[in-house]
């Protein structure tokens with residue numbers, strides 16, 4: 510089997526809700542020395558994109574979606590430990606979670622996994638996270654970045670509230686706020702005063718690395 514056929518099989522089996530097969534194929538990708546990030550982007554995420562389409566077209570309903578999500582998560586678990594690990598001289602401290610009222614966590618887990626693989630210190634609050642917890646945890650661990658995800662239009666205002674809480678406490682400028690998920694856009698990020706929006710987990714990690722570099726340079730300048 511070549512790489513393309515492998516990605517196609519992962520995608521197909523994820524759509525078919527065959528969790529065991531997805532796990533087996535992800536294990537095979539490791540034996541074939543396929544870079545895990547490629548397996549995630551070209552197999553697992555492509556499969557989940559197609560599942561989303563089937564849901565929108567009402568071919569799939571919640572039970573099917575749940576099984577596909579399980580297959581996606583199990584596949585991620587197989588490849589995650591094999592992602593290229595980088596270290597950071599001063600690891601960025603990140604607080605991440607899905608905002609209150611929302612339990613969709615696949616995208617958030619992707620962002621977390623890729624940030625961890627980049628050497629960042631990530632504190633995952635999970636899903637359906639009470640809004641104050643983002644602030645409390647960020648202060649407690651002296652975070653550099655707060656990452657919020659949501660896939661529902663009914664819960665996206667939670668992000669705005671978290672930023673308002675930071676402003677009320679006069680600590681807004683201590684953190685970079687990243688937001689993302691289905692209904693989020695650059696327009697919304699600008700409107701609520703978030704620092705970074707992207708629709709791609711890998712891009713979010715690149716932006717965080719950029720911030721880490723800027724912080725490091727600033728600290729150096731302050732020392733000199």
Ligand code: B12
Pocket residue numbers: 554557558560561562564565571574575578610611612613614615616617619620656657658659660661662663687688689690691692705706707708709710711713
């Ligand atoms: C899987 C799924 C579920 C699963 C979730 C399993 C899980 N553990 O996550 C289950 C079956 C449980 C579920 C339940 C529900 N769901 Co649902 N679900 C989906 C579905 C089909 C796919 C979502 C997904 O995982 N995509 C794959 C991941 C990889 O994509 P992603 O999360 O968007 O992440 C990418 C980017 O957004 C980005 N990203 C994500 N987060 C962040 C954060 C930052 C900071 C950055 C920078 C980037 C970033 O990175 C990823 C790519 O690299 C979507 C359809 C869709 N079009 O999205 C509906 C959808 C999100 N669900 C929807 C709804 C309504 C529900 C329910 C309310 C249904 C119900 N009647 O009960 C419940 C929610 C209950 C609750 N309160 O949370 C709606 C939301 C509508 C809206 N606009 O508000 C959608 C859009 C479907 C629809 N069109 O109606 N769902």
